Amino acid sequence: MAQSTLDSMPGASTGTVVVTEPLNFWGGKRVKPREEKNAEPVFEPATGRVLCQMVPCGAEEVDEAIQSAYAAYQKWSKMSGMERARVMLEAARIMRERREKIAKLEAINNGKTITEALVNIDISWKIIEYYAGLAGTLAGQHIQLPGGAFAYSRREPLGVCVGIGAWNFPFVIATMKSAPALACGNAIVYKPSPMAPVTAVILAEIYKEAGVPDGLFCVVQGGAETGSLLCHHPKVAKVSFTGSVPTGKKVMEMSAKSVKQVTLELGGKSPLIIFKDCELENAVKGALMANFLTQGQVCCNGTRVFVQREIMPQFLEEVVKRTKAIPVGDPLLGSTRMGPLISKPQLEKVLGFVSQAKKEGARVLCGGDPFVPSDPKLKGGYFMSPCVLDNCRDDMTCVKEEIFGPVMSVLPFDTEEEVIQRANNTTFGLASGVFTRDISRAHRVAASMEAGTCFINNYNNNPMELPFGGYKMSGFGRENGQVTIEYYSQLKTVVVEMGDVESLF
C-alpha cells in the first residue's frame, strides 16, 4: 500500500492524482495523523485541484518521531563510515531506479516542469552517492605530546538533527539535509513545507528499503507550529532550515534557547553582472537560467541583472525574444519550460510586485500577467507569463525585495567600480554572477562579491561537490560539498597520558 501513489505515476497526468496515504513517517513506516481536525488542503498548482490533505503533527507526534530517531541514532552512529556508505549507496541506487516516478509526483505537487523535476531527482541520488563516498573518510587527528603522551580527535555525530524545508525543491532539500547528516552518523527528522508534503515520505521509504535502522529518517508534516515544536525539543541537537529570512530568524531564536546548532539557507536578491565584452549569447542564456528555473522560485536566482550600457539594446532584444518564447503550461509535458507558481497567494504576490514596479516607473518589456493555458484542465492553475522589467533603479521595490517568481529586473551600469558597489548594496548575499571575457576582471569581480557563490560565465550551476550557502542575511553554514561534514559532526579530543600524573597538589 505504501507505494501506491508512486506506482500509479507512469500513467498519471495533470489533474488526475489524489494522494491518500499517510504522509508522516517514523519507526520505519508511514504513520496516520492522530487527529484530522487541523487538516489543510494541498493544491495541485497546475489545476488548483486538491491533491491531498496535509495534517499537521502535534506535540505527541513530534515527540514520537524524535524518540524513534534517537533510537535509530544509537544504532547507526555505532556503525563504521563504510558500513553506512553501503546502505546509502543502495538508497541512491533505488532512487535512480525510481527517478521518473518521483519526478512526476514532484512536478504534480510543486508545479515545476517534469524536465526540471528529473534534473532534481538526479541531483538527489548524486548527493547521496557523494556523501556515501565521504562517510568512510571521516577521521580525526593524532597529535603527539611531551613525554610520550598523545591525543587524538574523533569526529562524532551530533545526534538527532532536524531539517525544515521550503516548497521550491521539496525532494532536493530533504536529500541535501539528510545525506550529510546520515553520512556523519546522525538521525534526522524532516519537516517539509505544508505546500509540498508528498515526496519526503518517498525518500523515507527509500532509506528504509536500503536498510537504515527504523527511525533514522523521519518525516513529520506541519507548518509553523510543528516547526516550532521541533526547534524547541530538548533531544534535538541541530536545526537545518531552508526558507525565508523572517522565519529563519525565528528558527535561530528558538534554537538558541537550548543552544542547538543552526544552519540557515535563506533568501536572496542576487546580482548578475554582464560586461560589454561578454559573449552575448551566453550572457542571455545565463540571465534566463538565473531567473526562470522553477518559475523563478529559487533562492539563489540572479534577479538583479546589471548590463553595461553599451550592450543594453542588444541584450534586451535577445532576452525579451527568448523570454516570450518560453512555453508555459502543463508541467508534465516534456515540451513545457515553465509551469505554474506554487500557490494562488504566491501568484498574487508576484503579480503585485509587477504592478508595484510599474507604479515606481519600471517598464514591462514582456509578461507579468496571469496566464491561462488553452488546455481547459489548466484553467484554475497558478500560471503567469515570465516577465522582464526595464528602466529599473536600485531603489525600486522589485530591485530590493525577493520576489520569488519569474520576474527579471534589468539595470544599466557604466563602470566596474560602480557596479560592484551597487551589486553589494543589499542585505542579502547568497549568490552572484559575472559575464566577461576578461579573465582578470572576472576574478576581481568574484573576489569583490559579498555573496556565498559567484558564477563566472554561467549561472545556477550548483553541483553537490560545491559548498552552497549565504553571506549576510542570506544565512550561514553550508550545504553540499565536503565542508558540510563540519556542520553535521563534532570533534571529541581524547588526551592520553603515558607517564605519571604530575600533580600541583
Ligand SMILES: NC(=O)C1=CN([C@@H]2O[C@H](COP(=O)(O)OP(=O)(O)OC[C@H]3O[C@@H](n4cnc5c(N)ncnc54)[C@H](O)[C@@H]3O)[C@@H](O)[C@H]2O)C=CC1
Ligand atoms: N529563499 C528561499 O529559499 C525561500 C524563500 N521563500 C520566501 O518566503 C516566502 C514565504 O514562503 P513560506 O513557504 O511561507 O516560507 P517560510 O520561510 O515561512 O517557510 C519555510 C519552512 O519553514 C516552516 N516554518 C514556518 N514558520 C515556522 C516557525 N515559526 N518555526 C519553524 N518552522 C517554520 C514552514 O512550514 C516551511 O517548512 C515566499 O514567498 C518566498 O518569497 C520561501 C521558500 C524558500
Ligand SMILES: C[N+](C)(C)CCCC(=O)O
Ligand atoms: C538550488 N538549490 C537546489 C541548490 C538550492 C535549493 C534551495 C532553494 O532554492 O531554496
